[in-house]
Structure formats: structure tokens, C-alpha cells
Amino acid sequence: MKKQENEKKQKEKSEIGGAACSDKKCHLHGDLKIRGRTFEGRVTKKLPTRVTIELERRVYSRKFERYFKSKTKIHAHLAECMEKQINIGDLIKIQECRPLSKIIHFTVIKKIKNAGER
Numbered sequence: 001m002k003k004q005e006n007e008k009k010q011k012e013k014s015e016i017g018g019a020a021c022s023d024k025k026c027h028l029h030g031d032l033k034i035r036g037r038t039f040e041g042r043v044t045k046k047l048p049t050r051v052t053i054e055l056e057r058r059v060y061s062r063k064f065e066r067y068f069k070s071k072t073k074i075h076a077h078l079a080e081c082m083e084k085q086i087n088i089g090d091l092i093k094i095q096e097c098r099p100l101s102k103i104i105h106f107t108v109i110k111k112i113k114n115a116g117e118r
């Protein structure tokens, strides 16, 4: 079972183009395990090793008996090997992992669309 997992990791590594990454908190090259919920959202802020994404969700108000839009911000860890690919406005996918700091418990797993695309 573990051997298979390693092979899978190797395969994913080569798909990226063998970008060297010394980030221990990288889910492909480091020893970070990803599990839990996944979310998709647009990048609103980019900082070294970290991004902020915003997602819209609908919240039902019982008082007004209708849905309202509500925005949620999530901080996610951005691994070294993906830092160049991801820019502000991009649609990305994040997945839950162990808490990496007080506010970060998600990591970027892939890019879905560029900033301009719909």
C-alpha cells in the first residue's frame, strides 16, 4: 500500500516537470498529507508561501425567507513549486490539511483556470 502511494507521488512529480521543491509543507514533495474538505475559489491575495482565496456561498435568512450571498475568506499554503503558476484572480482548488499555522489549515492542490478565463 505504501509503495503504491510512493509511486503515485513520483508520477505526480514528473507531471509537474520535476520542479525542485524543498518545501516540507508541500503535499507533493514534502511530507504533508492532505485530507478533508476541498474548496474552489478565486485568489484575492498572494503572499510568499501563502494565498488568500474567497468563495461565495448562499446563506438562507429565516427572517427574510430568502437567500443572501455571503463571502468566506480562506488562507491556504502555497508550495514553492506552484508559486510561479498561481497569480491573483486565478481559480484554484484547495484541500484541507493539518494546521500549518494559526490561520492556515488548507493547501493549494491545483490551478483550475487563469485569471482571465471564465
Ligand SMILES: [Zn+2]
Binding pocket: 020, 021, 022, 023, 026, 027, 028, 029, 030, 079, 080, 081, 082
Ligand atoms: Zn513541491
